[in-house]
Amino acid sequence: MPSKPVGTLYRGHEGMWSWVAHRITGVGIFFFLLVHVLDTALVRVSPEAYNEVIGTYKNPIVGLMEVGLVGAILFHAFNGIRLILVDFWAKGPRNQRKLMIGVGVVWIVLFVPFVIRHLMHVFGGE
Amino acid sequence: MSEIAAPRSSTRSRSLKGGGRNRSGQTNFELYSWLFMRLSGLALVVLVLGHLFVNLMLGGGITALDFAFVAGKWANPLWQVWDLLMLWLAMLHGTNGMRTIINDYAEKDQTRFWLKSLLITASIVIVVLGTLVIFTFDPCLDPSSTLSVCK
Ligand code: HEM
Ligand code: HEM
Numbered sequence: 248m249p250s251k252p253v254g255t256l257y258r259g260h261e262g263m264w265s266w267v268a269h270r271i272t273g274v275g276i277f278f279f280l281l282v283h284v285l286d287t288a289l290v291r292v293s294p295e296a297y298n299e300v301i302g303t304y305k306n307p308i309v310g311l312m313e314v315g316l317v318g319a320i321l322f323h324a325f326n327g328i329r330l331i332l333v334d335f336w337a338k339g340p341r342n343q344r345k346l347m348i349g350v351g352v353v354w355i356v357l358f359v360p361f362v363i364r365h366l367m368h369v370f371g372g373e
Numbered sequence: 374m375s376e377i378a379a380p381r382s383s384t385r386s387r388s389l390k391g392g393g394r395n396r397s398g399q400t401n402f403e404l405y406s407w408l409f410m411r412l413s414g415l416a417l418v419v420l421v422l423g424h425l426f427v428n429l430m431l432g433g434g435i436t437a438l439d440f441a442f443v444a445g446k447w448a449n450p451l452w453q454v455w456d457l458l459m460l461w462l463a464m465l466h467g468t469n470g471m472r473t474i475i476n477d478y479a480e481k482d483q484t485r486f487w488l489k490s491l492l493i494t495a496s497i498v499i500v501v502l503g504t505l506v507i508f509t510f511d512p513c514l515d516p517s518s519t520l521s522v523c524k
Contacts, residue, residue: 274470274471274474284506290514291511297440304435331415361429361430365434368436
């Protein structure tokens with residue numbers, strides 16, 4: 248008899264929080280994408296219109312929002328892969344904890360270098 | 374060990390066979406939708422993270438983005454196809470995800486209906502607009518373009 252139940256996906260604790268975070272990031276990315284396609288559509292209006300609007304994004308405040316967006320996408324992407332592994336990989340449900348830690352590790356490994364390089368672009372420099 | 378069924382895996386919609394409808398007379402729509410979320414998710418990992426890497430990490434990153442940058446990218450069919458796939462898959466995946474969320478939180482049939490109508494309308498507008506933008510893009514709108522097609 249296992250001491251903990253296996254086979255259920257969302258059973259409180261980390262599972263619950265990651266589910267909430269997956270949902271919030273999904274909604275956030277969706278609304279970003281609606282606006283993103285609209286601003287990209289300005290390339291059909293004129294080069295000036297596009298450059299002007301993109302130009303207003305090139306400041307520290309939007310730069311930090313981009314950091315938030317990328318952090319959210321990295322989480323949603325790798326937590327999504329975790330969900331897929333739990334569903335399709337026979338050993339997935341038994342390795343939930345390890346998969347969860349894996350998501351955290353991959354997230355940090357990709358996010359930290361991203362933040363450094365992106366902030367270097369945002370705050371001048373190269 | 375007791376077996377507890379995973380959420381959303383009702384036995385009603387388990388079978389992929391069954392000619393569109395299964396024994397209880399329901400379509401397999403929710404099963405396909407569940408599968409689609411996972412398959413499109415895998416593709417989006419490559420498409421979206423690739424998009425972010427090329428646009429934010431290579432070269433000057435965010436500082437280098439302007440009309441000329443877009444013109445340079447869309448001169449290459451690879452990036453046209455990339456962006457088209459990303460647009461369609463991300464919008465279908467996101468819209469389907471939002472549909473689940475509306476089903477979860479909106480309890481009245483009327484509210485659900487209006488929220489979903491709004492969602493579908495917005496999604497169709499965005500997908501059509503984004504598709505047209507990729508197919509009708511004209512790099513030569515920029516008089517100082519250095520692309521060979523504009524000479
Ligand atoms: C801050 C982050 C982002 C920046 C700076 C950015 C920038 C751009 C740029 C410059 C383009 C023009 C074409 C190209 O470069 O391929 C573009 C197009 C596009 N981007 Fe992004 N992007 C970002 C994030 C995202 C995310 C997270 C998604 C998906 C969820 C996305 C989806 C798209 C799509 C679908 C198009 C094509 C739009 C169309 O069909 O008109 N982008 N983006
Ligand atoms: C980057 C790669 C991505 C992966 C691997 C991924 C994976 C997933 C998976 C597996 C689900 C289903 C969760 C479930 O059935 O419980 C999901 C849900 C969702 N995704 Fe994504 N996704 C990705 C990108 C995106 C993008 C670009 C958007 C927005 C346009 C998005 C928005 C959503 C939404 C709104 C949900 C519904 C959340 C819920 O039901 O709680 N995802 N994602």
